[in-house]
Each structure stands twice: as structure tokens, then as C-alpha cells.
Amino acid sequence: MPFGNVVEQLPLLCIRGLQKRYTAPVLTDLDFELCAGExxxxxxxxxxxxxxLSRIICGLTAADGGVMSLGAxxxxxxxxxxxxxxxxxxVMQELNLVPTLSVAENLFLTDLPNRCGFIxxxxxxxxxxxxxxxxxxxxxxxxxxxxxxxxxQQQLVALAAALAHPCRVLVLDEPTAALTDAETELAFAHxxxxxxxxxxxxxxxxxxxxxxxxxxxxxxLRDGRVIGTRPAANASMDxxxxxxxxxxxxxxxxxxxxxxxxxxxxxxxxxxxRRVRNVSFEVRGGxxxxxxxxxxxxxxxxxxxxxxxxxxxxxxVTRASGPPxxxxxPKDAVRAGIGMIPEDRKDQALLLTxxxxxxxxLAMVLGFVKRRWWIDEGREAAAAExxxxxxxxxxxxxxxxxxxxxxxxxQKVVIARWLLRDxxxxxxxxxxxGIDVAAKIAVYRVLHDLVDRGKAxxxxxxxxxxxxxxxxRIAVMSDGALVATFERPETGKHxxxxxxxxxxxxxxxxxxxxLSRADPC
Amino acid sequence: MLTAQEGGQLVAARQPRRLSQFxxxxxxxxxxxxxxxxxxxxxxxxxxxxxxxxxxxxIPSLSAIAVGMTLVLIAGGIDLSVGxxxxxxxxxxxxxxxxxxxxxxxxxxxxLGIGLLAGLANGFITVRWSVPSFIVTLGMLEVARxxxxxxxxxxxxxxxxxxxxxxxxxxxIGLSPAFILAALVVVAGEMLxxxxxxxxxxxxxxxxxxxxxxxxxDPRPVVVSVFALSGLLAGLxxxxxxxxxxxxxxxxxxxxxxxxxxxxxxxxxSLMGGRGSVISSFLGVLIIAVLQTGLAQxxxxxxxxxxxxxAVIVAAVILDAYRRAIGNRRPRD
Numbered sequence: 036m037p038f039g040n041v042v043e044q045l046p047l048l049c050i051r052g053l054q055k056r057y058t059a060p061v062l063t064d065l066d067f068e069l070c071a072g073e074x075x076x077x078x079x080x081x082x083x084x085x086x087x088l089s090r091i092i093c094g095l096t097a098a099d100g101g102v103m104s105l106g107a108x109x110x111x112x113x114x115x116x117x118x119x120x121x122x123x124x125x126v127m128q129e130l131n132l133v134p135t136l137s138v139a140e141n142l143f144l145t146d147l148p149n150r151c152g153f154i155x156x157x158x159x160x161x162x163x164x165x166x167x168x169x170x171x172x173x174x175x176x177x178x179x180x181x182x183x184x185x186x187x188q189q190q191l192v193a194l195a196a197a198l199a200h201p202c203r204v205l206v207l208d209e210p211t212a213a214l215t216d217a218e219t220e221l222a223f224a225h226x227x228x229x230x231x232x233x234x235x236x237x238x239x240x241x242x243x244x245x246x247x248x249x250x251x252x253x254x255x256l257r258d259g260r261v262i263g264t265r266p267a268a269n270a271s272m273d274x275x276x277x278x279x280x281x282x283x284x285x286x287x288x289x290x291x292x293x294x295x296x297x298x299x300x301x302x303x304x305x306x307x308x309r310r311v312r313n314v315s316f317e318v319r320g321g322x323x324x325x326x327x328x329x330x331x332x333x334x335x336x337x338x339x340x341x342x343x344x345x346x347x348x349x350x351x352v353t354r355a356s357g358p359p360x361x362x363x364x365p366k367d368a369v370r371a372g373i374g375m376i377p378e379d380r381k382d383q384a385l386l387l388t389x390x391x392x393x394x395x396x397l398a399m400v401l402g403f404v405k406r407r408w409w410i411d412e413g414r415e416a417a418a419a420e421x422x423x424x425x426x427x428x429x430x431x432x433x434x435x436x437x438x439x440x441x442x443x444x445x446q447k448v449v450i451a452r453w454l455l456r457d458x459x460x461x462x463x464x465x466x467x468x469g470i471d472v473a474a475k476i477a478v479y480r481v482l483h484d485l486v487d488r489g490k491a492x493x494x495x496x497x498x499x500x501x502x503x504x505x506x507x508r509i510a511v512m513s514d515g516a517l518v519a520t521f522e523r524p525e526t527g528k529h530x531x532x533x534x535x536x537x538x539x540x541x542x543x544x545x546x547x548x549x550l551s552r553a554d555p556c
Numbered sequence: 557m558l559t560a561q562e563g564g565q566l567v568a569a570r571q572p573r574r575l576s577q578f579x580x581x582x583x584x585x586x587x588x589x590x591x592x593x594x595x596x597x598x599x600x601x602x603x604x605x606x607x608x609x610x611x612x613x614x615i616p617s618l619s620a621i622a623v624g625m626t627l628v629l630i631a632g633g634i635d636l637s638v639g640x641x642x643x644x645x646x647x648x649x650x651x652x653x654x655x656x657x658x659x660x661x662x663x664x665x666x667x668l669g670i671g672l673l674a675g676l677a678n679g680f681i682t683v684r685w686s687v688p689s690f691i692v693t694l695g696m697l698e699v700a701r702x703x704x705x706x707x708x709x710x711x712x713x714x715x716x717x718x719x720x721x722x723x724x725x726x727x728x729i730g731l732s733p734a735f736i737l738a739a740l741v742v743v744a745g746e747m748l749x750x751x752x753x754x755x756x757x758x759x760x761x762x763x764x765x766x767x768x769x770x771x772x773x774d775p776r777p778v779v780v781s782v783f784a785l786s787g788l789l790a791g792l793x794x795x796x797x798x799x800x801x802x803x804x805x806x807x808x809x810x811x812x813x814x815x816x817x818x819x820x821x822x823x824x825x826s827l828m829g830g831r832g833s834v835i836s837s838f839l840g841v842l843i844i845a846v847l848q849t850g851l852a853q854x855x856x857x858x859x860x861x862x863x864x865x866x867a868v869i870v871a872a873v874i875l876d877a878y879r880r881a882i883g884n885r886r887p888r889d
Contacts, residue, residue, distance in 0.1 A: 344769075344770060370772070386767060412751075
């Protein structure tokens, strides 16, 4: 709910005429003010300069020009440590936690309590437990290695790490990208408490509804300039989108009526440990099935099990009316016409240092062979170029390394890989995580285009609104089990959102703190 | 079919890559020319046909191994066993020729076969039990060395004329068939890496193995074939070695894996995998060879030679990193 307190204090962090350019200008003559006791959202398409601005504020990048002041003093952080000493903390979209170290060690990595260099574990664990309780992770053992946590919990640990230190200004770069709605609520409750305590919070997010709910003011950046600042209470979604993207509107969010065909994929009794328990469902050609649920409810694991990325304990996957598939690995799944866009683009999908062309054709190189041995680079480049144009991948050429693209464009490259392969079944795991509105719309368009061609699609997303806008059916998972399936309501009627949320919680019992315990496996 | 306009765009898009590829060799060639100029200035005898022919006839062995090593490193592995495998192969070759009186083609096939076998074992163990290749090939380094002592009975075997003309310089051009073969291997290696599906998979696996797996490509057979190839080339280098020295020494090739890695790294191949070029590795071999020969000719002692070589390796890699840092654009928002 919006909070009534109107911000009338003097700004705590004041930025004047900030300049930054790499090869092209990223920030141009930017003025920005952040007040104590406000949550100030920063929005903008990828490439608008949000991350650069937050990096400059946190001392990770030096500005080329401009003045920053914090309170009454001039503020010129030369490093992250400088910024931290001044009380400026950052929680980034890309986590900088050390996976092999424990939660406690990660929380206090920069200032481990020690006696002559020997870590005082008792004191560390006490401090860690307090810091975790503060973000609602009371039941998480601080000795758990961070790497064994789900990405949502890691995000909360990163937040706890920032808050465990003196904090006048808190910069949050997409803190909820990996969180479920429930976890997000928890984080928000915490942010509100911090605001009341007088912390200035800069909140960067792509989720418009969320931003409207949690923040006091919204500033929109475009092409490195401030386009406008609005009180969150009176800003409409359309207005914000207009500011961000210029003229484009979100029309593709609403699906056309897909013509559903025969059952293309049938999953029966799929089981893998505790994370996937006896999951069965069917998807028809020309249909988008959404998999909703909390982070850790087994949605990703279900997709991975179908695709053969992980071994399964039991269950069958069948294509159309054929016999059960023998899937010993992703190779078998791909051969059966199944493709997967994994959760983590950078670690699981992209060859960051390789050309876009190489990334796009990876699953299909054998289709570009000439004279038995050689890759026909001309044909390959032409195919990649065609996909680059079709998906509007913003890049210089197909020979540009994929790592240089923005998140949205990287996602398009991954999708292009399976378009080229012409799979009949596509499994999307969080396809729009961390990408801007314009790129999201582009991804939705691709999805619709695919179902129009009779493909069967399964989408996992932590944004229920996204699934409701996109899917023909939504299956809800809870603690590894598929507990309910909802059909798309007739035009003019609404999805039963409460029932879906209730279903997502159903297998966990009534104890909500249960959500934030360490993952069981 | 492409329209004229699309075709034009493609050409425009692809040109920079070709140019940058040439630029990559250009740096190494410049270093090579510089070294030759330096030693020519320091020694009266260096800049002569004889020096270059001697040089060319010395390097086939290291070249063949460097080709295999380049592929292994690009795939994200390492092969420490090559020196020992070469010694094992050459020992077997000599024994087959001298003691068993086998015809030369059979003896050579044995030598290549044992190398291939060792490489297959390296690759298979690496993927089957997910053991780091560093460990597996370190084990193979010992095993193959032991094998070399076993087959040769720990003695050097004189082969002499039994190798035919493999190592003898050809009339007129003065180059040995071994050198020509090694040069062909280098070219074939580069073609394999940059133009074939296997090469594409090798680079992709070295860049992000999980992404390759999740694209429906089983990385395991690719990794096995890369190690098998490295073993095979170690066997080939054993043939070159026997042809050149006219004998097989079970103690030969000690530390050869490190010389090969040095040459490959000078050529700019990443130890982290995903990036590299066979031609560049060959230029790295040439740089090391010129350095060694040149230092010897100006009368440098063995300790001096080693110190200078070590310094050059590190300097080359720093230069390469520096050049790459300039070439790369900084990350964007």
C-alpha cells in the first residue's frame, strides 16, 4: 500500500551534472536527489543508465564529471569500501557472494570479527543470526554454504549483508528479480521499516506494479538522462511505460486466441528427490502452459527433469502419441524436439566470449555443414543475421560477442538458438528475468509467434501477472508437487489469483516462515 | 538465397573478423622478426640458410605436440602426459624396428597407436569419472614414462638408417619430410579448429561446457576425441624425434609438455579455455626455437638461456593481455 508521508526533507544524496561515457555517453548531465526516509525507484529500459548510476553511487565506477554530496559533505567514493564507510550499501542484481563460504562469512566478509586474524566464530554466528532474522531468514543456519541456497535466498542473504552494516543510503539493483511474490513481500516489509528509520533507499527494478506499490517517488531514466520524477501514488503504469520507452505501448501482453492442437507433450509421474514429486501434466500444440509457484517449489527442477538436464528417479515423458521417450541427457531431449531456455542465461546458456552467430547456431551447427567436413560460414551467418533481424537483437553484427549485449538481447540470442532448431516443445525458465520492458514485450511476441505456429510452450515465471497475461493454463507447484491447474478465464473475467496463491502455499502448511528455510536438498 | 543488399551486409559484417585474425598473427610475426633481427645483429653466423634449415628440422616434434596441446587447452583441459607419451612411442618404434625387425609403416603405426591409446585413456577417464584432466594426465605422465623404460629396457636404442628418409633433409630445399608433415599438421589443426563442427564444439566446450550440454550436445565424446588427438600427435612427435635423432631415448621429452604449453601460451591461447589458435601456437614454437638457437649462437650459457626464455614467456603473455585489454570495449550499462 502507498504510504502517505510526503517527502519534504532536504536531500541526503545530491547529484549534480553527472557525466559518464564509455565509447558512447551513458550518463549525460544527470541531476538526481535522494532523501532520507524515502524509497525512490529508478526505472528505465536496459541501457538507460540505471546500473551505471548505481555503480557510481556505490564507488564501483568513477564518474567523468559532476558533483555528488552526501549530507553536508562532498561525496567522492573511489572504491566500494569508500562508499561503505560513508554508509552507502549496495545489493546487486548479480550477486557477489562467495558460494563456497558460509552465509555468516558472506554477511561479514569485509569485517570478519577476529582476534589477531583468527575468526571469532561465536561472535560471527551471533551477529549473522541477528542479521538473518532482520530479513526474515530466522530459520536459516548461518553455517550453510551460500552455494547450496536457492537464488532467491541468496538474494535475501545479500540484502542481509548490506543491512548488517551502517546504512544511510541503500541501493538495490533488481533485488526482487529472483524472488517469489511472498519473498518480495517480506523484503518490502523490511524496506518500509528501514524507511521509517530514516534510510534513503534507491530502488532499481523493472517491475512496474511492484515499484508503484513500494516506492514514494519514481524517477525514469532514458538514454542517460532523467526524463521525469513522479510521486508513485499518482503515476499510472501507462504513464511510466510511456516515459521509459518513449512511444511504444504494452499491447503484446494480451494474447491472441491460440488454436489448440493435439497433445504434444505428456509428462507422467515425474519424480526427482523431494524437489519434483509425481508431477504429471499435458501440453497441447499452440498452447502456453505456465508453471507458477514459490522459488524452490520445484518448477525449474521439473523443466530440467523433462529436458534430461538432471537424472530422474521415476516418471515418463511422452511426445504426441508416441512411446515414452528415453531421455538420458539433453541430447536425447533435443533430438525429440524439446528445447529449454534455462534460468541462468550467463552460466547455462550463453558462450559470452563467442560471437552472436556462434551462440545462435550452437544447437544446429550440423545443419550448416558443407562438403561433409566444413561449416558453411556464409550460410551460418546468413541464418544468424536473419534471426538477428527477426528478433530485433540490438547489436553491431552477428560477429559481436554475446557478452557485450544487454540482458534482453542476450535472451533473444538464446531463444534464437531454439528457433533455428525448430523444436516442437519449448521450456522457458524465467524468460524475462532482469530484462527491460521493451525486451520483455519482444519475448512475449516471440512466445505468441511460436504458439501461432503450433508449438507447445511451458513457461516458468515468478511473476504471476506475467503468467496471467501470457498463458492458456497455469499449473501451480508447491513444495515439489503440482497441486492445481487453472484454465484461462473467458474474456472479461479474471484469473482466480487468490486461489493460485493459496495453492502455491498449500503444501507448505500454514507456517509462512517455512518458505525461507534452507532448501531441503 | 540472399539479396544483393543482404549479401553486402554480410561481407561488411565479416570483414573485421578476418582483419583482426590477421592482426593476431601480426603481433607474433613482429616479435619473431624482431628476434631474428636482434640475433642477426649480435652474431655473424645467425642470419644464414643453414641456421634456418637447422631450426626447421628441429621443431617438428614440438610443433606436433603444440597443436594437440592447443586443442586441449581451448577445450578447457590440459595434457601433461605428452612428453612421456612421445618417449613411449619413440621407444616402441625403435624396438619394433631394431629388435622385432618390423617394416617401417608397421612400426610407425605402433608408435601412433600407442599415443592414440594413451590419449583415449586420458580422455575417457577424464569424462567418465569427472577427474580434472590435470590429475589424469599427470598420472599418465608417470605411467607412459614407466612404459617407455619398460619397452626400451631403460636404454637408448640406436636406430640409424632404419628410419628411412623421414628425418633426412630433402635435396635442394634442405627441409626434412618431418618438417613438411608437421607444417601440414599445423594447417590441418587450424582448419579443424576454425572450420569444422568438432572445432566449433571444442571452442564452445572450453567457453561454457554446461551451456553446450544444455544445447543438446554431449560434450563427453568431444573431450575424449580432443585428448585422443593430443595423444596421437604425441605419438607422431615420437616418430619425428626418432627420425631426427636416429635413436630413441626413454629419457627424452622430459619437460616437453611445459615447452609446448609455453609455446601455446605465447601464441595467445587461454589456459582457461575457449580461445586460441593453432597457427599462433606454431608461431610460439618458432619464437622459442629462434630464441634457443640464437642464444646458443651468441654463446649464452645454459643458465642464461633458461632465464631469458622464462622471461620471454611471461613477457609475451603480459603483452598479449595488454593488447587484449585495449582491444576489448569496456562493459556497458
